[in-house]
Amino acid sequence: MTSIQDYAAVTGEDVIDRLRQIARPLRGIKVVHVNSTFVGGGVAEILSKLVPLQKDLGLDVRWEVIRGEERFFQITKSFHNALQGIPAPLGDASFKVYEETGAQNSEGLRSILEEADIVFIHDPQPLPLLRLCPNRKGKWIWRCHIDLSHPYRPLWKYLRNFVMEYDASIFSLADFSQPLPHTQYLMPPSIDPLSEKNMNLTEEEVHATKLQFGLDPDRPIMLQVSRFDRFKDPLGVVRAYRLVKPFVPALQLVLAGGGATDDPEAEAVLAEVRSEAGTDKDIHVLQLPPDAHVTINALQRGAGIVLQKSLKEGFGLTVTEVMWKGKPVIGGDTGGIRLQVVNHHTGFLVKTPEGAALRVRYLLRHPDIAHEMGRKAKELVRHNFLLTRNLREYLSIMLARMFGDPERIELEGNAVRAVTGLKTFETCTLKSSEV
């Protein structure tokens, strides 16, 4: 099990010291995270890292998952699409299943949730739980990982009623925030530099992975790693590959992804991609199990060109992973990819398969520039998108909520001072024993 101290080698001791300071007054508080899957997808991946580290810092943390029938997950998948702007035929019958599933889950979770000091509800699936816990004593925060910039309004109107009752919400980007009657924190997600997906690998391991999937190690590889989801535009990636292929006949394309237990649409998209790939032996469509972290790591390290040509993207953790490996990314000009791909510095932002093809050819032709962009990409991630920064923000939000959302929180020894007002310096102090 990785401990918080293990991260010092990557981030420096100062970062770890700041985490310990901010966690000190929170020691022993009961925190519960609730989402809808333990495996697959970015949310489960982040929680699998964050929860043990919050425990390591002394917080009493639980991770709970709501369960439901296939119909429930079909509906919440439609919610996911609709919240990202795709109209969906959702009506009272869907809402009934959604709320009933929430009620069923609340039976088993109520006592845990009502006792918690802080509850983080991740994404829309578990949203109704707040209403079903009337004796809750803690602060409830909705963490939205979805691109909510242009939601399908009828659905958002329905879900907003649930969200409004929360004490605060967290969005990945300002663009995703909505008019709500509570504080909306901004927190881009992050990657774990020590995880199997991001740790260093030997050249032999990377080479072996290429051979394992029938790739020619001596020919250039163009890669996209993502779930088989229309918003990730895998068909657009195939189109970009076909536009480059006449100029780089040796090029190989790898589309690697896996399903999540809350994504019933993945099979249909996978079939479309296979159909589009046809009989081209240089297109490799890999359906990987959720725990294929080392394989993904090796594919990312072994690829000459990496794309994330999403049409919609909450954040795009696969972009962060690739950048951490010192490679530029050709990314869709959308959502959180814009926060990471600084055009012409850490990669290129594109809107079309044609744009992607142009940048693929450019990077293949200019390996020195690609190398320098990769160096900058890694630095950007080190400063902004590592798990330790995410952890600091979660802890800061917990402190802020417990202190009534002051303008400043000052940590000194065991004391915390919350200050509101630029020059009034109204303060209150809370010792850890009182929390």
Next chain:
Amino acid sequence: MSTNANAEPFIVKDCALLNIATGKKARNLKEMRDHLQNIPLGSIYNHFWGGLLRHRFDEPEYNNDFAEWVRYSLQDNVLAERLSIIDPAAFADLESLRQELLEVIEQRLDETEMITWAKIDMQFHFVDSQIIVFDTREKIEEPEQLVEAVPKMSEGSLFYHFIDARRRSPEMMDDFRLWLRPCGDRYEDLCSQLASVDPYFVSLMELRAQLTNLFAHRFQGVSG
């Protein structure tokens, strides 16, 4: 013998910003003007100073988020130039800075016949922030130690002591001058030099280099 008449050590802090969406966004200049009239002052502060704590690859063309948005989303070079020259350190308080922003934007609205709209995904989002202040447990006992201490300071420490300090002290002064001031005339020259350092047009790394140079020159008679 102590050269610090204050006798209180300089306590080195570090800080980080926690960003908060205000939910207010603008697609054209009139919307920006309207929101600016009521937006929390912390948001104005954040859009002028918060960029310093973001990782940069090169010199930004414009020094505040308002000017950058006007240039790249509204394509208004004239207003971008006028906004970019506003130096927030020159204003007695954030309310005065807000009034100056409004004045410049109102003037531009008077000059403009057509309202330009930003694309839907290029709106200006007003963001506020909370500041978290950490204790580094490092203390500077004597002014001469600044020569060694400042080069080791994190960007967060520099932001806290040189920029955030102006928000905390009634005199709008950085923490170095506040600490040296009780020493009277002894460091008057140094305080004058510190007062002339304009943190708005440099990155925090450049600011660290400038301060290091200044302290080295004063205490060791060398320039870096």
